[in-house]
Amino acid sequence: MFNSWLRKGSIILTAFILLFSLAACGTESEEQPANQGSNEGNELSGEINIDGSSTVFPVSQAVAEEFMAIHDDVMVTVNLSGSSNGFKALIAGEIQIADASRQIKDKEVDALKAEGQEAVEMPVAFDGITVVINPENDWATEMTVDELKKIWEVGSTVENWSDVNPEWPNEPIKLYGPGTASGTFEYFTGAINGTKNESREDYTPSEDDNVLVTGVSGDKYAMGYFGFSYYVENQDKLNAVSIKVDESAAAVAPTVETIKDGTYKPLSRPIYIYPVKSALEKKEIQEFLKYYMSEEGQALAEEVGYVALPAEMYAENLSLLP
Known part of the structure; x- marks a missing residue:
């Protein structure tokens, strides 16, 4: 992806050209610093x-x-x-x-x-922490912060999608998210649940975001969250949820523009x-x-x-x- 082998190849080619150039110059190269x-x-x-x-x-x-x-x-x-x-x-x-x-x-x-x-x-x-769903999920394409909190907070009683919204399927939610050592876990819980590092525990955690991608992309009723980069890399098999800060606000999808101008709230943040x-x-x-x-x-x-x-x-x- 980053063309490392191309650059190494060009370095090797340059080395050969330099070698032949020096040989052609004879002793002249020894006279010059x-x-x-x-x-x-x-x-x-x-x-x-x-x-x-x-x-x-x-x-x-x-x-x-x-x-x-x-x-x-x-x-x-x-x-x-x-x-x-x-x-x-x-x-x-x-x-x-x-x-x-x-x-x-x-x-x-x-x-x-x-x-x-x-x-x-x-x-x-x-970065903009991205809440992702399976492409077959056509009901939760927009969610409020309160709905996300209802799902992820400590003591959550949400088991099925219909527990969040009665118009949504009466099917179990399969949750995937970062492990507790993750800074993304800390930021998400603070921004969504109101208290850093406090979250329901009955979800599939991993410090490797590719594991989360695989889990959500393989289950119609799954949902997860991770950094924007992993969503960009996997847009062909994941959909991003647009977030509303409250019921009266417009839903905002995570994009380069909305992350940059700060309108993707409350999940935009710097990384270090x-x-x-x-x-x-x-x-x-x-x-x-x-x-x-x-x-x-x-x-x-x-x-x-x-x-x-x-x-x-x-x-x-x-x-x-x-």
């Missing part, structure tokens, strides 16, 4: 480890693939385990960068301080990466973050289905580098 600037990218080496949010994963993975295509001697590994687990790995010193679909918590900041470390917050894109401050001294991490915040990195965020931030926010991120 090498252009150090042109080889700067190849001087980078090292390993960069990233873990955390499944929502941010597509962006970081896309950036990592393109960055490695340019810098062959840098290995960037991106895993997904949920925002909370990403912060745990950052605290434990297992990774240099945490992906997060929520802001870092005070207790996580304190745990990092106890290890002599500090995280640097860098927003990377806007958190490099540990001590790692910013490493040249390979500095260059990786510069690429992440560059126009190319912003384009990759949009390519995988998110909304780029205003240019000044990326500039502010770059100002945090040494």
Whole structure:
């Protein structure tokens, strides 16, 4: 998808052309100093480890693939385990960068301080948490926040679709959603249920959003939620629910435009990466973050289905580098 092999192929071709050019020049090449600037990218080496949010994963993975295509001697590994687990790995010193679909918590900041470390917050894109249904579902294409709360709140008695609206089918709702370590779970429960991290428990959870996609796409009576990118990637087998903040409001579907202008309420939010401050001294991490915040990195965020931030926010991120 990100043409990594094409870029690597072009790098190899360029190397052969350069080799033959030098041979043709004979001893003349020995008399002229090498252009150090042109080889700067190849001087980078090292390993960069990233873990955390499944929502941010597509962006970081896309950036990592393109960055490695340019810098062959840098290995960037991106895993997904949920925002909370990403912060745990950052605290434990297992990774240099945490992906997060929520802001870092005070207790996580304190745990990092106890290890002599500090995280640097860098927003990377806007997301709109998307409530999805099976394409055969033609009754719940629009829902209010109150209806979603009725389904997802602690102690919910909703078992069938008809329990939400008597005009809807008297068929069981099969629910899919992020696990409790997910920042998307925390944001959704706060925005919809009114209290973060409080939700009914009788649903199928997973930190891997592809599992949720499979569950909803395979069951006419299923419903779930996850980051906008996963909906964009699977529009052929999922439908997005348009959300109304109340009965009197117009229903708004999640789109790049509605997420960007904030009209997709209340599920639009920024997503982040958190490099540990001590790692910013490493040249390979500095260059990786510069690429992440560059126009190319912003384009990759949009390519995988998110909304780029205003240019000044990326500039502010770059100002945090040494």
